[in-house]
Amino acid sequence: MTQNKIRWGILATGGIAATFTADLQTLDDAEVVAVGSRTLGAAQAFADKHGIPRAHGSWAELAADPEVDIVYVATPHSAHHAAAALCLDAGKAVLCEKPLTLDAAQAEDLCRRAEAAGVFFMEAMWTRTVPAVLRMVELVRAGAIGTPRLVTADFSVSFTGSPEHRMRNPELGGGALLDLGVYPLAISQLVFGTPSVVQAVATLTPESVDDTTAVTLVHPGGGVSALTCSISADGTWSATVAGSEGRIEFGRGFTSPSGFSVFRGDTLVERVEAPFLAGGMVHEAIEAQRCLRAELQQSPLAPWSETLAVMRTMDAVREQVGVRYPA
Template sequence: MTNNVRWGILGTGRIARDFATALRDTPGATLAAVASRDPATAAGFADEFDIPLRLEGYDSLAACPDVDLVYIGTPHAMHAENALSMLAGGKGVLCEKPFALNRGQAAQVVALARSRKVFLMEAMWTRFMPALDEVKRILASGVLGEVSQASADFGFVASGGPEARLFNPALGGGALLDVGIYPLSITAYLLGAVESVRAQAELGPTGVDLQTVFTLRHAGGALSTCACSLKARTPGLLTLSGRHGQLRLDAPFHRPPTLTLMLANAPARVIPTPYLGNGYVHEAMEAQRCWNEGLIESPAMTHEQTLHLMGVLDEIRAQTGVKYPGD
C-alpha cells in the first residue's frame, strides 16, 4: 500500500471527464491511465488530462500494473461487466451509479470483491459531500424533533433520439437509473432502509421511463416521496420535515451549496456547505482512504446498502414495467 494512489479511468464520456477533473484537486491522487475501446478517444482524453498511459480496450486496464484504483464511468449496462473485469485483475473499483442494471448483477460484483478481498464502492458522491455531514449533525441535534417525512426530486430535459444513452434500454436508459437513484439513495441514507415502495411511471416509445414518482416507507416509520424526470425541469430540492420545522438541501440537492433550516416561529437560517473542486473530490478521497487502510468497502456506502438500493430499483421497475436486456 502507498499513500499516493494511482488511478485508472474506464471510459471517456462526460462523467469520466468530471471525475478526472476532480482528481486534479484530490490530495494523494495520481491519474495514471485511461482506457477506451477507441484508441484515438483514449489518446485525446490522456492528452487533455496529462495521463501517461492511454490504453486500448478495458481488459488492458485490468492488467495494468501501474494502477491501484479504477473509476468506472461507462454506460449503465456495462458497469457490472467492467467491475468484474477490474476486480478479477486485482484493481480496487469505484463504480459510477447506478452500480448495475439490477440486484442480481450487483450481487455478482459484490461477491467477487469479497472473495478477492478487493475494495469496491458505488460512486454515490452525494453521500461524501460535506453537506451530508452537516445534515446528519442537525438531525442528531434534535432541533427538528421527530423527522417523519421527506420529499426529493431530480428532473431535467433530456435530448437525443431513441439510440441515445438515456432513451436506449440496451444501455440502461431511463430517468430512474440515471437520476432517480439520487433521491432514493439519499432519503434511505437519512431516514433508514426502505421497507416498502409504491411507484408510477410514464414510459417512452423505447420502453424506458421518462419520469417516475415513488413513495417509500422507511425503517422506523418515516415516509418519503421521490420524483425523477427526463422531460421536466424540477426544483432539485430535498426537504426533511419534522415536528418543529424543515431542513432543506438547496438546489441542486445532490451537490448542495447551502442548507436552509426553517423552524417554527424563527427566521430561516441558511448554512453554507462548501465542497472541494467540482464535488467528486470527496468520494475520491474516501476511496483512497479505504484503499490505503486495506478496507474492501466504505462504512458510508457499504456493499449491503448498494444491494438494498438495487433491490428497491428492481421493485420500482417491476411495478412500472421497465425491463432491460440484462434482466
Template sequence: MRSRIRWGIIATGNIAGQFARDLALLPDHEVVAVGSRSLDRAKAFADEHGIRHAFGSYAQVLEHPDVDVVYVATPHSDHYATSRQALEAGKAVLCEKAFTVTAAQARELVELARDRKVFLMEAMWMRCNPLHLRLRDLVRAGVIGEPRAVQASLGFVAAYRPEDRLFSPALAGGALLDVGVYPVSLAYHLLGAPGRVKAAGTLAPTGVDGSVSIALSYDSGAIASLSGSLTSALPNNATVSGTEGWIELPRSFHDTNRLLIHRPGRDVEEHTVELIGVGYAHEAAEVARCLREGVLESPLVSWNDSVTVMEVLDEVRRQVGVHYPDHDTVSTEPFPST
C-alpha cells in the same frame, strides 16, 4: 498502498472528464491510465487531462501494473461486467451510480469483492459531499425532532434520441437509473430501508422510463415522496421534515454546498461547506482513505447501502414495467425481498 493513489479511468464520457478534473485538485492522486473502446477517444482524453497511458480497451487498463484503483464510468449496462473484471484482476473499484442494473448483480459484485478481499464502492458522490454528511449529523442530533418525511426531485428535459444512453434499453437507460437513484439514495441515507414501495411512471418510445414517481413508507411511520425525470424540468430540491422543523436543500440538492434549517419561532439557520471542485474529489478522497487503512468498503457508501438501494430500484422498475433485454433479472416478487 503507496502514498500516491494511482487511478485508471474506464470510459471517456462527460462524467469521466469531470472526475479527472477533480482528481487533479488532489495532490496525492494521479490518473495514470485511461481506457476506451476507441483508441482515438482515449488518446484525446489523455491529452486533455495529462494522462501518460491511453488504451483502446478496458482490459489494458486493468492489466496495467501502476493502477491501484479503477473508476468505472461506462454506461449502466456495463457497470457489472467491467467492475467484475476489475475485481478479478485485483484492482480496487469505484463504480459509477447506479451501481449496477439489478440488485442481483450488485450482490454478486459484493460477494466477489469480499471473497477476493478487494475494495469496492459505488460512486454515489452525494453521500461523500461534506454538506450531506452534515445533514446526516444534524438529523441524527435531533435538530428537527424525529424525521418523518423526505421529499426530493431531480430531473431535466433531455433531447430524445433513441440511441442515446439515456433512452436506450440496451444501455439500461431511463430516468430511474440516471437521476432517480439520487432521491432514493437520499431517502435511504436519512430514513433507512423502506418497508413498502409504490411507483408510477411514463415510458419513452424505447420502453425505458421517461419519468418516475416513487412513494416509500417505513415501519416508523415516516414517508418519502421522490421523483426523477428526463422529460420534465423538476425543482431539483429536497426537504427532510421532522416533528420540530425541516431542513431544506436548495437546487440542486445532490451537489449543493448549502442547507437551511427551519424551526417554528426561530430564525432560519444556514449551513454552508466548501467543496473541492464540483464535488467528485470527496469520493476520491474517501476511496484513498479506505485503501490506506486497508478496509474493503466505505461506511459512507457501504455495500449494504448500495444493494438495498438497488432492491428499491428493482421494485420501481417492476411496477413501472421497464425491462432491459440483457438484464431482465428483476425479481417478480414484491418488495421487500426475502
C-alpha cells in the same frame, strides 16, 4: 497503500470520465496514470487531452496495469457490471459510477467478487460523501428537527435528446430512475434506511424506459418518502427532510449542495454552509483514497449493504412500472 500518491486508472472516455479526471487532478495525493477504452484511439485521445501517461486499448489491459492502484469505472450503466467485474477479478480496487449496476443481482455479484478478491469496492454516489449531506445526517440523528417523518425530493430535468442517447436507450440502461431517481432514493436511504413498502407509478417513453416516475416509500417507524424524477419536466430539483420539530431544506441543485437551511415553521433557525469542492466528484475520490490507505474493503459512508438496498428498491420500482432492460 504505501506510496505517497494513489494511482488511478480511468475506464471509459466520456464526459463523466473527463469530469472525474479533472477533479482527481486537483488532489495532491492522487495521480491519474492510465486510461482504458475499447479502442486505443479513444484512449490515446483522452490521455493526450488530460495529460495521462499511458493509454490502453482494452479494459483488460487497464485492469492488468501493475502501476494502477484503483480503477474508476465511467461507462454507461449497462456496462458497469462487466467493467467492474473485470477489474475486481484482476485484483484491482474499483470505484464504479452510480447506479452501481442495472439491478440488484448484478450488484450483489460485484460485491461477492470484491470480497473474494479482498479489494476495495465502492459505488461512486457523491451524495454519500458531500459534506453538506453528511452534516444534514448528523443534525437529523442529533434531533435537530425532532423525529424525522417525511422526505420529499425531486430530480427532474427537461431533456431533449435522440432515442439513441443513453438517457432514453434501454440498451444503455436509460430512463429517469437509474440516472436521476437514484439521488432522491439516496437521501431517503440516508435518513430512514430501507423501506418496508414501495409504491411507484410512471409514464414511459416510446423506447419503454421511464420518462417520469413517482415513488412513495413507507419506512419502519412510520417515516414516509415522496420522491419524483423525470427526463421531460423542468422540476424543482430540491429536497426537504421534515421532522416533528422542524425541517431541513436543500435548495435547487440538492444533488450538489454547498449548504442547507434549517427551519421551524417560517423561522430560519440556521444556515449551514459546507464546502463543495471542484466538480464535486472529488469528495468520493477523497473517501476512496482514505479507505485504500486504511486498507478497508468498504467505505463506511457508502457500505455495500446501503448500495444494495437502494438497488433493490429500484428493482421494485421498475417491476411496478414495467421497465425491463435487454441485459
